[in-house]
Amino acid sequence: MLPVIALVGRPNVGKSTLFNQLTRSRDALVADMPGLTRDRKYGHAELHGHRVILIDTGGITGEEEGIDWEMAKQSRLAMQEADLVVFLCDARDGLTPVDEELAQELRQLNKACLLVVNKIDGLNPDIALPEFFAVGLGEPAAIAAAHGRGVSLLGEAMLARLNLEPVAIDDEEGEAAEEAVDPNRPVRMAIVGRPNVGKSTLVNRLLGEDRVVVFDHPGTTRDSIYIDMERRGKKYTLIDTAGVRKRGKVFEAVEKFSVVKTLQAIEDADVVVLLMDASENVTEQDLHLLGYIMEAGRAVVIAANKWDGLDNDQRQLIKDEIDRRLGFADFARLHFISALHGTGVGDLFESVHEAFDCANLSVSTSKMTDLLEQAQREFQAPQVNRRRVKMRYAHLGGHNPFRIVIHGTQVARLPIHYQRYLVNFYRRELKLVGAPIKLELKDSE
Numbered sequence: 001m002l003p004v005i006a007l008v009g010r011p012n013v014g015k016s017t018l019f020n021q022l023t024r025s026r027d028a029l030v031a032d033m034p035g036l037t038r039d040r041k042y043g044h045a046e047l048h049g050h051r052v053i054l055i056d057t058g059g060i061t062g063e064e065e066g067i068d069w070e071m072a073k074q075s076r077l078a079m080q081e082a083d084l085v086v087f088l089c090d091a092r093d094g095l096t097p098v099d100e101e102l103a104q105e106l107r108q109l110n111k112a113c114l115l116v117v118n119k120i121d122g123l124n125p126d127i128a129l130p131e132f133f134a135v136g137l138g139e140p141a142a143i144a145a146a147h148g149r150g151v152s153l154l155g156e157a158m159l160a161r162l163n164l165e166p167v168a169i170d171d172e173e174g175e176a177a178e179e180a181v182d183p184n185r186p187v188r189m190a191i192v193g194r195p196n197v198g199k200s201t202l203v204n205r206l207l208g209e210d211r212v213v214v215f216d217h218p219g220t221t222r223d224s225i226y227i228d229m230e231r232r233g234k235k236y237t238l239i240d241t242a243g244v245r246k247r248g249k250v251f252e253a254v255e256k257f258s259v260v261k262t263l264q265a266i267e268d269a270d271v272v273v274l275l276m277d278a279s280e281n282v283t284e285q286d287l288h289l290l291g292y293i294m295e296a297g298r299a300v301v302i303a304a305n306k307w308d309g310l311d312n313d314q315r316q317l318i319k320d321e322i323d324r325r326l327g328f329a330d331f332a333r334l335h336f337i338s339a340l341h342g343t344g345v346g347d348l349f350e351s352v353h354e355a356f357d358c359a360n361l362s363v364s365t366s367k368m369t370d371l372l373e374q375a376q377r378e379f380q381a382p383q384v385n386r387r388r389v390k391m392r393y394a395h396l397g398g399h400n401p402f403r404i405v406i407h408g409t410q411v412a413r414l415p416i417h418y419q420r421y422l423v424n425f426y427r428r429e430l431k432l433v434g435a436p437i438k439l440e441l442k443d444s445e
């Protein structure tokens with residue numbers, strides 16, 4: 001399970017700024033994800049070699065009414081879900097009465113906490129910091145989030161609070177460590193989606209089919225429920241975020257939707273089945289979930305549920321909408337299903353298997369390099385600063401996500417459109433369905 005870290009504090013102390021600093025990925029997936037980065041409240045961050053889930057919160061004002069009340073409620077929920085609460089204050093405002101109230105609340109929470117004083121830029125820390133010792137949460141970490149100052153040290157302090165050691169990432173070694181996937185191990189398949197799209201109905205359907213053998217899984221967690229099953233001689237572990245449990249003869253949902261739970265499930269899966277509701281439009285939340293899946297680099301199958309009961313016009317409408325808004329994930333198989341009636345449900349397994357196999361495909365360095373040369377013959381790489389970019393060789397850097405590492409001169413400056421071309425070229429030639437591809441460009445000069 002990934003550690004969960006919540007950022008809390010008054011509005012305007014710099015929580016979103018810090019969130020963005022920490023979640024900004026060095027080498028984002030080459031994909032057009034319009035609008036996905038705005039208004040993000042949850043994200044994956046990498047702190048010195050450890051992946052964590054980060055929650056940004058709206059802020060607590062101390063005068064909780066109306067929208068403030070809702071914001072405070074969300075913040076408190078995040079605090080409950082977190083393993084570590086990072087409490088931000090503003091060095092320019094100094095310690096305020098609301099800060100003190102919040103500190104009091106945090107001390108009572110009995111959870112790992114870290115006090116951070118932001119906006120230290122232009123101030124003398126010796127003068128600005130001492131008053132913050134008084135809140136009784138230990139030594140404050142001073143940062144300037146907007147300038148990235150102190151953020152790396154803060155990352156270490158966060159890990160220390162979680163009892164984790166920083167891990168040095170040795171790139172070359174990471175590339176060499178190509179873990180072989182045991183073809184007989186169960187495919188871990190997570191069912192995710194926003195509330196009411198039909199997750200529990202689908203899980204029930206998957207478990208209820210008489211060809212399915214369900215095994216008891218010892219040590220179910222408080223989070224998702226893991227169910228081992230077998231279908232047509234193939235093994236799966238169903239990661240059920242809806243929390244369907246067997247109660248007597250029927251399975252029923254016992255838990256509410258939680259983003260953290262969903263993110264954990266995505267992280268833990270080989271293949272994620274993203275369930276949507278075809279009787280409604282594609283929502284922001286659907287897009288966000290898809291964004292998280294791609295960010296985590298997991299293979300994905302998309303299923304539009306509740307296909308029953310829609311007339312042809314409605315069906316066309318939702319198909320167009322999916323094309324338009326989920327175009328950035330057009331490498332994933334799309335199914336139209338009815339979890340309620342079971343229509344199309346069996347076919348999901350075929351796509352899950354295909355995505356799993358694609359994500360774990362082994363390709364030799366010579367084949368990867370051949371393809372790189374072929375791609376350049378078909379469409380020459382552009383010049384950068386009047387010099388042609390020279391791509392020398394390519395190799396597979398790892399699975400989940402499928403990583404293509406390209407070495408050469410000036411390659412790090414390849415324009416984004418050419419990077420996309422390369423990704424699409426490899427996808428087509430290697431017939432990679434359902435698996436996101438990440439491109440890594442390494443200058444050898």
Ligand code: GDP
Pocket residue numbers: 010011012013014015016017018058059118119120121143144145146147
């Ligand atoms: P939030 O409401 O806590 O999420 O705060 P924001 O991240 O939106 O930041 C509030 C304001 O503080 C914005 O105008 C930021 O540009 C500014 N800010 C954030 N971090 C720093 C910093 O390190 N130094 C300074 N001077 N300003 C900052």
Ligand code: GDP
Pocket residue numbers: 193194195196197198199200201202242253305306307308309337338339340341
């Ligand atoms: P969850 O919150 O994602 O677990 O969603 P549920 O499985 O609880 O389903 C929410 C509602 O949608 C329930 O009333 C289900 O009966 C209904 N539902 C689920 N799947 C289908 C479907 O394929 N067709 C129709 N018409 N309704 C469905």
